[in-house]
Amino acid sequence: MNKITVWFIKCAMVYFLAAVILGLYMLVSNTLYPYMPIHAHFNLLGWISMMIYGVAYHVLPRFSGKPLYSDRLAEWQFWFANIGLLGMSIGWLLSSWQENNKVLLLFAIIEVIAIVMFVINMFNTLKITQPIGK
Ligand code: HEM
Ligand code: HEM
Numbered sequence: 001m002n003k004i005t006v007w008f009i010k011c012a013m014v015y016f017l018a019a020v021i022l023g024l025y026m027l028v029s030n031t032l033y034p035y036m037p038i039h040a041h042f043n044l045l046g047w048i049s050m051m052i053y054g055v056a057y058h059v060l061p062r063f064s065g066k067p068l069y070s071d072r073l074a075e076w077q078f079w080f081a082n083i084g085l086l087g088m089s090i091g092w093l094l095s096s097w098q099e100n101n102k103v104l105l106l107f108a109i110i111e112v113i114a115i116v117m118f119v120i121n122m123f124n125t126l127k128i129t130q131p132i133g134k
Helices: 003-029 035-064 071-095 102-126
Strands: none
Touching: 003 035, 003 071, 035 071, 035 102, 071 102
């Protein structure tokens, strides 16, 4: 397994733990905001998406019979995905005591860039180089 796969899967599990602990805290303390979007996105962009990124980087090059298009892009994507998600969470925390949501917007853009990087890497890895049927 390459290091990006291992990094993503380990992070996915840390976000999963953090998300469910936050979910429990929301129940116990009876407070949804600003925790609900953090809980939701730790689960959806952290646990689920990062598990998928990690598994996809391992499995899809093997399905396509070609190496990953760019290991460097995958490494950058790892940092953008984590910085984006953590920054968005800080943005949500800040938004509970100030109107200004520039922090959330900035890190949301970083998260979107991470997703674009993943899509570019996957499309290029899966590109069909031979005509179908050959
Ligand atoms: C022990 C595990 C979990 C606990 C205690 C928990 C707790 C909660 C609570 C209290 C809410 C607020 C619900 C409300 O009153 O509107 C919530 C919302 C949410 N949870 Fe969890 N959750 C858990 C696991 C998960 C998992 C595994 C996922 C996804 C994979 C998830 C995704 C969501 C989402 C997307 C919302 C927002 C729903 C909405 O927008 O109405 N949760 N969770
Ligand atoms: C770059 C990626 C993403 C950004 C910038 C983003 C942004 C947001 C924002 C600003 C909200 C409103 C939160 C609030 O104020 O309550 C939201 C809610 C939500 N998003 Fe995302 N999102 C992203 C990715 C995703 C993905 C990949 C999923 C599902 C797989 C998802 C599922 C949800 C759900 C279920 C809610 C409602 C949760 C709640 O009410 O707290 N989001 N998202």
